[in-house]
Amino acid sequence: MYDIQVITPLGDTVTARYTIQPDTCPVCKRACEVKAIGPKAIYPQHGDQAKKKLQLVHRCPRQACGSLFVVEYSARYDSASKVYFDVSAVYPRTPAPAEIPEGVAEISPKFVEILNQSLAAESHNLDQIVGIGLRKALEFLIKDYCITKFAEKADDVRSQMLGACIKNFVADQNIQSCAKRAAWLGNDETHYSRAWTAHDITDLKVLIGLTQNWIANEVLTAKYLAEMPEKPPGRT
Numbered sequence: 001m002y003d004i005q006v007i008t009p010l011g012d013t014v015t016a017r018y019t020i021q022p023d024t025c026p027v028c029k030r031a032c033e034v035k036a037i038g039p040k041a042i043y044p045q046h047g048d049q050a051k052k053k054l055q056l057v058h059r060c061p062r063q064a065c066g067s068l069f070v071v072e073y074s075a076r077y078d079s080a081s082k083v084y085f086d087v088s089a090v091y092p093r094t095p096a097p098a099e100i101p102e103g104v105a106e107i108s109p110k111f112v113e114i115l116n117q118s119l120a121a122e123s124h125n126l127d128q129i130v131g132i133g134l135r136k137a138l139e140f141l142i143k144d145y146c147i148t149k150f151a152e153k154a155d156d157v158r159s160q161m162l163g164a165c166i167k168n169f170v171a172d173q174n175i176q177s178c179a180k181r182a183a184w185l186g187n188d189e190t191h192y193s194r195a196w197t198a199h200d201i202t203d204l205k206v207l208i209g210l211t212q213n214w215i216a217n218e219v220l221t222a223k224y225l226a227e228m229p230e231k232p233p234g235r236t
């Protein structure tokens with residue numbers, strides 16, 4: 001625990017106890033020895049101690065970043081019923097970009113864009129719309145993948161429902177199995193009632209990850225088989 005002098009909305013200086021400093025920059029995501037630099041604020045001026053917040057401005061010490069950010073602490077009570085402040089949020093909330101395997105972004109740049117927007121929504125605790133975004137990202141991934149494979153049937157792919165598209169145009173069993181289940185969970189995110197009560201957004205993210213990985217495996221395998229169809233002549 002540390003004691004710090006902080007300023008109230010009316011300009012008074014009071015002492016607040018708070019827990020650890022963050023050890024990671026929320027902008028560049030690198031571990032670093034973060035230091036609080038002014039200003040240091042506590043708010044609101046009046047009211048319940050338990051609802052007070054402490055905000056400290058920090059700066060990332062890395063020369064390659066150097067961004068300012070705010071660490072917000074919420075009031076807690078210790079075992080002696082004394083108020084202290086513990087980290088509850090860090091602003092800006094900048095999620096790390098989604099990990100996309102090689103080849104997938106070329107097939108569906110929109111999938112990557114929508115997936116990253118969904119993760120941004122998740123980082124802002126917008127939990128009611130994250131699943132809807134993931135469901136949309138899945139549709140773009142599957143339809144763009146199908147159009148890549150069946151360019152002559154692009155209009156059919158675009159017009160069909162996602163489930164039908166997976167069934168009719170995805171031949172690889174691993175991609176089809178994972179995409180089908182991702183679509184089931186994704187549809188749950190858009191409907192009033194859930195069909196899959198034991199599975200949630202975490203499972204949906206895993207299934208979308210599996211789907212994109214199976215697609216990447218297929219695309220990369222096909223690429224190398226096409227580039228290296230046979231051994232060079234004279235080699236054993």
Ligand SMILES: [Zn+2]
Nearest residue numbers: 025028060065
């Ligand atoms: Zn940084």
